[in-house]
Amino acid sequence: MxxxxxxxxxxxxxxxxxxxxxxxxxxxxxxxxxxxxxxxxxxxxxxxxxxxxxxxxxxxxxxxxxxxxxxxxxxxxxxxxxxxxxxxxxxxxxxxxxxxxxxxxxxxxxxxxxxxxxxxxxxxxxxxxxxxxxxxxxxxxxxxxxxxxxxxxxxxxxxxxxxxxxxxxxxxxxxxxxxxxxxxxLVGGDKLLSRTIVAQVPEGVIAEKLQALQNDYPEIEMGSYPAFRGGKASTSVVLRGTDVERLAPAAARMHEIFRELGGNPVENEIV
Missing domain, CATH: 3.40.980.10 (MoaB/Mog-like domain)
Structure with a gap:
């Protein structure tokens, strides 16, 4: 072209x-x-x-x-x-x-x-x-x-x-x-979708389960970002991918992981 x-x-x-x-x-x-x-x-x-x-x-x-x-x-x-x-x-x-x-x-x-x-x-x-x-x-x-x-x-x-x-x-x-x-x-490819899930759970606590989730969804980019909110440790997990059919269940599983670890996860919208 x-x-x-x-x-x-x-x-x-x-x-x-x-x-x-x-x-x-x-x-x-x-x-x-x-x-x-x-x-x-x-x-x-x-x-x-x-x-x-x-x-x-x-x-x-x-x-x-x-x-x-x-x-x-x-x-x-x-x-x-x-x-x-x-x-x-x-x-x-x-x-x-x-x-x-x-x-x-x-x-x-x-x-x-x-x-x-x-x-x-x-x-x-x-x-x-x-x-x-x-x-x-x-x-x-x-x-x-x-x-x-x-x-x-x-x-x-x-x-x-x-x-x-x-x-x-x-x-x-x-x-x-x-x-x-x-x-x-400019000629682009598939749009990269992103979902961010946040909970007051320390990053070190979720590491093992997040690794297992990444293994199950290798095509989804996953990153964790620690912070302190209200004086408590929290973690934001960002999931990025081009296939909403794969991104949705991965995000749902991340919600479950946070709840299993005592957190109350909230999420930003897909962007």
């Missing part, structure tokens, strides 16, 4: 997408790029947002990785992740300054050239007042050869997609807008 992304000028730019016979499980990774994230100066919000949006689309975010503004590290990470997952989303490093090297790194990872792309330049020219599109800002129009543009309704400077890699800005408002631009074109 080839996604044709219409530019504002009416031209279409192609970005290859997964085949139409999509597997039930579709996976993704996010690569967060920037020294400011690793130093603690900037708190990353994009991974959390992306995970929620992909879950809605039936795409499972399987890995989140953070790398510094280092060409070799970025190139290696991009090549490793794009070979392992259906989709890869990058965040950061496509601005106007010298340390914004993501576009060049993506071009190197794919073994293609990079230059100012005419449509990307046109978008910036339309956004800035006459004489304000300086050499630094024009860097944001440098796009790897063969890449399609990702619309940026916030500040005009586009992201881009090449292969199964989507390259986006690090500023959360812009990142979110770009995700909104590409989301309708």
């Amino acid at each position: 080839v996604w044709l992304y219409p530019s504002r000028a009416g031209h279409a730019m192609s970005c290859p997408m997964p085949e139409a016979n999509t597997p039930k499980i579709v996976t993704a990774a996010i690569l967060v790029i920037g020294n400011e994230i690793l130093s603690g100066r900037t708190r990353d919000a994009n991974m959390h947002f992306l995970a929620g949006k992909l879950t809605e689309l039936g795409i499972r975010l399987r890995e989140a990785r953070v790398v510094p503004d280092d060409e070799a590290r970025i190139v290696a990470a991009v090549n490793e992740l794009r070979a392992a997952y259906d989709y890869v989303f990058t965040s950061g490093g496509i601005g106007p300054t010298h340390d914004d090297i993501t576009a060049d790194c993506i071009a190197k990872a794919f073994g293609v050239g990079i230059d100012v792309q005419p449509e990307a330049r046109r978008r910036l020219e339309a956004h800035y007042e006459a004489g304000m599109l300086n050499a630094a800002r024009l860097r944001m129009a440098r796009i790897p050869d063969g890449a399609g543009l990702i619309d940026n309704p916030v500040s005009a400077a586009p992201g881009f997609c090449i292969g199964n890699v989507f390259v986006m800005a690090g500023v959360p408002a812009i990142f979110q807008a770009m995700v909104g631009s590409v989301a309708p074109q």
Whole structure:
């Protein structure tokens, strides 16, 4: 399948997408790029947002990785992740300054050239007042050869997609807008359903029975999360799966386990 992304000028730019016979499980990774994230100066919000949006689309975010503004590290990470997952989303490093090297790194990872792309330049020219599109800002129009543009309704400077890699800005408002631009074109798998059951029973007490439940339902993802509520130990057990016919009896059995251990379980709705 080839996604044709219409530019504002009416031209279409192609970005290859997964085949139409999509597997039930579709996976993704996010690569967060920037020294400011690793130093603690900037708190990353994009991974959390992306995970929620992909879950809605039936795409499972399987890995989140953070790398510094280092060409070799970025190139290696991009090549490793794009070979392992259906989709890869990058965040950061496509601005106007010298340390914004993501576009060049993506071009190197794919073994293609990079230059100012005419449509990307046109978008910036339309956004800035006459004489304000300086050499630094024009860097944001440098796009790897063969890449399609990702619309940026916030500040005009586009992201881009090449292969199964989507390259986006690090500023959360812009990142979110770009995700909104590409989301309708992403091909998801079966939606992941989730049920959360909570009871005032310590995590260590349920461990053995929870392991037995997992053995009985190997296709259901199970996780336990301890907390203190009202001064008492409690545990939330989260069950995730794509088949409601299997998820329902597993959840019912978890209710029974909590009651057997003296708890009074309550549950969130399936989401």
